[in-house]
Amino acid sequence: MVLAASFLLSPFGLRLPGRFLVRAADPIRAEFAVVLAGDSQGLRIVKAAELVKAGYVPKVLVSGPSGLYGEYESEPEIRFAVRQGFPESWFIPFHNQANSTTEEAAAIAAKLREWRISRVDIVTSDYHTRRAGAEFRKFAHGIDFRMVAAPDHDFRADTWWKTRQSRKTFAIEWMKTVASWAGI
Numbered sequence: 001m002v003l004a005a006s007f008l009l010s011p012f013g014l015r016l017p018g019r020f021l022v023r024a025a026d027p028i029r030a031e032f033a034v035v036l037a038g039d040s041q042g043l044r045i046v047k048a049a050e051l052v053k054a055g056y057v058p059k060v061l062v063s064g065p066s067g068l069y070g071e072y073e074s075e076p077e078i079r080f081a082v083r084q085g086f087p088e089s090w091f092i093p094f095h096n097q098a099n100s101t102t103e104e105a106a107a108i109a110a111k112l113r114e115w116r117i118s119r120v121d122i123v124t125s126d127y128h129t130r131r132a133g134a135e136f137r138k139f140a141h142g143i144d145f146r147m148v149a150a151p152d153h154d155f156r157a158d159t160w161w162k163t164r165q166s167r168k169t170f171a172i173e174w175m176k177t178v179a180s181w182a183g184i
Contacts, residue, residue: 018157021173023130024149030119033057034108036132037065037073037098039125039150042080047150048123049086057121060091063108065098072096101128101135102180109139119144125152127173131180 027033033048033056048060064074074093082088094111098104112120124132126149133147154165161167 014161015158017174018127018155018160018170021127021130021170021177022149022157023133023147024126025146027051027054027056027121027148028119028144028146029055030057030121030144030146031059031117032112033060033121033123033148034112035060035062035077036101036122036124036128037063037104038128039077041153042077042084043152044123044125044150045077045081045091046084046086047148048121049081049084049090051121051123051148052086052090061094061108061111061120062091063094063096063098063104065096065104101132101176102138105132105135106139109136109141109143112140112143117143121146121148123148123150125150125155126157127152127155127169131173131177134180 033051035044035048045062051057052060062074062077064072066072068076072093072095074095078088078091078093081091096104096107098107120143122132122136122145124147129147129149136145155169156166160170
């Protein structure tokens with residue numbers, strides 16, 4: 001028992017649940033990149049813009065649920081990317097009413113099928129890639145997609161226990177992951 005606890009509380013043991021949250025792949029050449037909502041730092045949209053710049057995709061669909069000071073989240077996010085030097089023409093806002101990753105995946109998958117899109121790079125924070133990918137697999141039948149990780153300033157899979165914000169991110173993402181497994 002003491003040996004098991006020592007392992008689980010060692011840096012090696014602590015890394016495992018942090019690394020589990022990250023299930024990302026390299027981007028593919030695709031018709032679009034899709035930026036998932038929920039990033040207040042702009043790291044997701046910058047990563048997607050870098051995919052356009054590198055020639056992986058020609059455009060970025062920016063998911064934007066409503067509610068941020070009366071705006072859809074995609075609006076300030078696109079303005080942020082433009083201030084970073086990326087052309088506004090690269091971005092397409094996708095206004096929606098999603099309140100969860102599940103609802104967002106369903107709405108985005110429906111839009112991609114409506115547009116007959118068959119290949120996308122889905123960009124989200126690294127810690128969110130496993131759960132978001134699982135949700136997209138439920139709804140994106142017939143769409144070839146890759147979960148592309150955007151770095152996060154507040155979370156590091158290998159050292160998540162070292163800072164308060166990283167511990168919070170870890171705990172919240174694990175709660176959401178377990179809730180998703182439970183169908184809640």
